[in-house]
Amino acid sequence: MEKDFKIKTFFGRRKGKGMSKAKEDLIATRMADFEIKLPSNGKINFLELFDFTPKKIIFEIGYGDGEHIVNMALKNPDVAFIGTEVFMNGNASILRKIIDNNIKNIRIFPDDVNLLFPFIPDNIFDTIFVLYPDPWPKNRNEERRMINKNNIKLFYNFLKDSGNLFVASDHPVYIPWTLFVMQNQDFFYWNASKSADFTNPPSDWETTRYEQKAITENRKPIYLNFVKK
Numbered sequence: 001m002e003k004d005f006k007i008k009t010f011f012g013r014r015k016g017k018g019m020s021k022a023k024e025d026l027i028a029t030r031m032a033d034f035e036i037k038l039p040s041n042g043k044i045n046f047l048e049l050f051d052f053t054p055k056k057i058i059f060e061i062g063y064g065d066g067e068h069i070v071n072m073a074l075k076n077p078d079v080a081f082i083g084t085e086v087f088m089n090g091n092a093s094i095l096r097k098i099i100d101n102n103i104k105n106i107r108i109f110p111d112d113v114n115l116l117f118p119f120i121p122d123n124i125f126d127t128i129f130v131l132y133p134d135p136w137p138k139n140r141n142e143e144r145r146m147i148n149k150n151n152i153k154l155f156y157n158f159l160k161d162s163g164n165l166f167v168a169s170d171h172p173v174y175i176p177w178t179l180f181v182m183q184n185q186d187f188f189y190w191n192a193s194k195s196a197d198f199t200n201p202p203s204d205w206e207t208t209r210y211e212q213k214a215i216t217e218n219r220k221p222i223y224l225n226f227v228k229k
């Protein structure tokens with residue numbers, strides 16, 4: 001499938017006002033051990049980033065504080081996890097978790113995922129997770145949503161055959177938006193045959209901070225699983 005990399009970034013300020021000195025020090029001293037660097041040419045060799053041969057490679061976009069990717073990585077030590085998060089507070093949080101748990105199977109790109117997209121090879125990921133993405137609910141901002149016409153073509157290319165794209169959200173605009181984007185394409189199918197398939201999380205699901213917030217505030221998360229045709 002033809003690729004269309006439009007590198008647009010929307011993040012003027014990536015460091016939150018409340019970032020502590022301890023977090024700044026952690027990033028300065030330990031980020032290099034886990035950070036994915038962009039190559040000067042060609043694509044990233046994700047396999048070379050790990051000292052074992054992973055059974056699968058899983059990609060998570062916008063991991064926030066990293067709860068989902070860290071707990072998945074702990075449960076699946078033979079799987080490699082690649083994560084991205086643009087805000088540095090989240091990156092300091094995930095670094096703390098990776099170090100404290102001595103995790104060997106996560107590598108992170110601590111910046112805007114749009115900068116990483118051009119360097120991702122085809123057919124590399126088994127699964128892509130987009131969990132509680134920023135909703136950008138106003139119609140005029142719809143091009144900023146992570147699930148969009150252009151990105152799903154990229155995700156199709158990055159996924160192996162029969163690979164999975166998971167989108168979870170509790171947002172009343174984002175769920176219909178995702179279904180709208182996904183109904184206007186023919187390279188993924190929606191893996192659902194009954195309501196429980198999208199109202200219940202998969203059996204091995206690891207929760208996230210935003211998911212917990214949604215549940216506490218009585219909003220219902222929806223779990224959409226699309227499979228590469």
Ligand SMILES: C[S@@+](CC[C@H](N)C(=O)[O-])C[C@H]1O[C@@H](n2cnc3c(N)ncnc32)[C@H](O)[C@@H]1O
Binds near residue numbers: 065087111131209
């Ligand atoms: C609503 S939060 C959800 C965080 C986490 N997935 C959760 O469920 O708790 C969305 C996250 O996506 C990150 N994000 C948004 N756009 C991004 C981009 N272009 N590249 C990397 N991260 C991004 C934001 O910084 C934010 O942490």
